[in-house]
Amino acid sequence: MTWVMNLIMFICIVPSTILMFAIGFTDKAGKKKMIFGVRDNPKFHEGEAEKKLKATVKSCRRNALIITIAVCIASIILLFMPVTDTTMTLWMILVFAMLLIAVPFGKGNTELKDLKKELGITKSGLVYTDLTNANVIHSLKLTWLLIPNALALIATIAAVLIDLGIINVNMVCEKYALTSLSLSFLFIAALIVPIAIMMDNTRNMVISKDSNINANYNRAKKKVWADLIISMSWANALFLVSYLILVMFVKSDIVMLAGILVYTLIILAIVIAGAANQKSIESRYERDTDLDLLDDDDNWILGMFYYNPNDSRLNVEKRFGYGGTVNIAHPAGKAIMIVLAILLISSIAYIIWAASTGHIPDGTVNIIHR
């Protein structure tokens, strides 16, 4: 039974690491708009500068590859280990180890910014705005987002009522297990809705002098995001409903874990499909880009964190990875970052505490076998 838990962790970690490597560490420097979060410049491809650029890309890519391979090998080893407290601790450590891939990215970003200074590439302060498309390009259909999340809410209410004994059902799981599981999924739903709205309201990119091209490009990008988040919401809601039914009526841990496995695979497939669509849109519109875009590299700390006090926007598109991030200079951005930092620190503290006391959850709902 326990191998399923290992498989779930493996599916969560390995593809994510490979995806981060593939997106952030391309070997096609010069063919992409960004290299390590720094906007590509023709001066990078002249004489000595090109040698330096290639050396930086090669070195950072190699380091990232080493981290990726190490994480993958460690995951393969853990996959075949019995699920014990130690194994679970190691999986949790591996989740954080996976984030180390950001280190070579940050290093590459710093080196390329230094190269820019050496080459005397001055910051361009040009901001393009398409008057025709300002705030009129949206792809999110709110109803399709709210229906699955409302379903998740109803399932959570049902779980609470069952646990409180108001709805009488022949329970096969521990008391309040349903409520805690449902609330955790409802928490995801509560996060998804504002993220979806935020992504649908991101600033439109101006890539061309032609407003129609800009409109189509931004609509396509927002559609990918909307589809991804709506699909995730549906997966979340359907999983929650199915899981509640299974927990109530099926007396089998393996079925529960298999359910989580299927859910993980579905989420993974949704993310991969979204990333592939996004990539395809970028390459489709690459040839239509006829404007020198704003050089705001200095506002990107290590190419990952956006800090621009002169920008009133809260959300911007990420430069490392896939999706959006917040402007840390914005008051709401500061609050979000503080919450994230607290979550990260408390997770690390929890791992240390759990490893030292042996209180590691195995991720299953404890079934009462009657």
Added chain:
Amino acid sequence: MIIKIDEYSDLPIYMQIRNQIVMGISSGELKGGEQLPTVRALALEIGINTMTVSKTYQLLKSEGYIMTDRKNGARVRPDISKSGEISEGNKSELKRIVSEARLSGVSKEQLKELIDEFY
């Protein structure tokens, strides 16, 4: 219509937006009656304060290029008054440009060619 804002320009941002909207109306890119984005939408798109955009719209309205109302937002005026005269401010600006061009060795013909191109 694409507008270009130079963050390092000496010209204030509200004037840059104002100038480009005027040029857009003059060139026909923005047609009479065409809807302009709301103050908030435009401010979000450029990433500037709403007060800056509001100042631009107020200026354009006072100059008679756009009309605003609470229901329809801002629109380009379909009947911009044609006085047939260059304002004193523009005359003074033109004088400065001609003087600088002359000092730079630009001939009168070259200037006329430019005027023909931009008109």
